[in-house]
Amino acid sequence: MLLPNQLTILRMILTPVFLILFLSGEPLLIQISFAVFIIAALTDWYDGWLARKFNYITEWGKFFDPLADKILTSAAFIGFVFVGVLELWMVLLIVIRDLLITILRAYADYKKISFTTRRSAKWKTFIQMIFLYYLLFLYTLKTFDVFYQNNYTIFELLLRQDLIYYTMLFITLFTVFTGMTYLISNRVLIKKLVKNEVKSY
Numbered sequence: 001m002l003l004p005n006q007l008t009i010l011r012m013i014l015t016p017v018f019l020i021l022f023l024s025g026e027p028l029l030i031q032i033s034f035a036v037f038i039i040a041a042l043t044d045w046y047d048g049w050l051a052r053k054f055n056y057i058t059e060w061g062k063f064f065d066p067l068a069d070k071i072l073t074s075a076a077f078i079g080f081v082f083v084g085v086l087e088l089w090m091v092l093l094i095v096i097r098d099l100l101i102t103i104l105r106a107y108a109d110y111k112k113i114s115f116t117t118r119r120s121a122k123w124k125t126f127i128q129m130i131f132l133y134y135l136l137f138l139y140t141l142k143t144f145d146v147f148y149q150n151n152y153t154i155f156e157l158l159l160r161q162d163l164i165y166y167t168m169l170f171i172t173l174f175t176v177f178t179g180m181t182y183l184i185s186n187r188v189l190i191k192k193l194v195k196n197e198v199k200s201y
Helices: 003-022 027-054 059-082 088-110 119-141 145-150 152-158 161-185 187-200
Strands: none
Touching (some): 003 059, 027 119, 059 088, 059 119, 088 161, 088 187, 119 152, 119 161, 161 187
């Protein structure tokens, strides 16, 4: 198996490890979970770089690489639901949208049908990741008791409930919007894909 695909598998393995450590409630384990998340995210960048540089592109990688990315980010969002930081309904909308579009796009690639990806979708991914890093970084810093106590006011300001809620609301609505525009802009190709599947049966 090519190295980029091995890194994709590693990222999928690290995802439940991250989530278990993150939800442990133990400060040290939460700190380790942040490191695990960073390592998993770096494997995404590195396997993409390897695939482009050495043309290590396989049908397996086209399907599982973006799926592994969405599983990792979905796990982080779900983790923040369990610790009471994010609303479940918002996270469900994001997870369902991202997994649905990712699987649809990967399957279309497998069938040699190229879907159009709008720039807004790339912005959606960027905003989601920035927000997750923001939450993970601050949530991890809170586990250092001395640092947290000495900067309590700053933490309260940066993790205000209304700030987190409305930021997440914007991200949720923007994510759903990009999903709808993706389906609309590719509706002809989606119909073609469905027709081909029906004919194959």
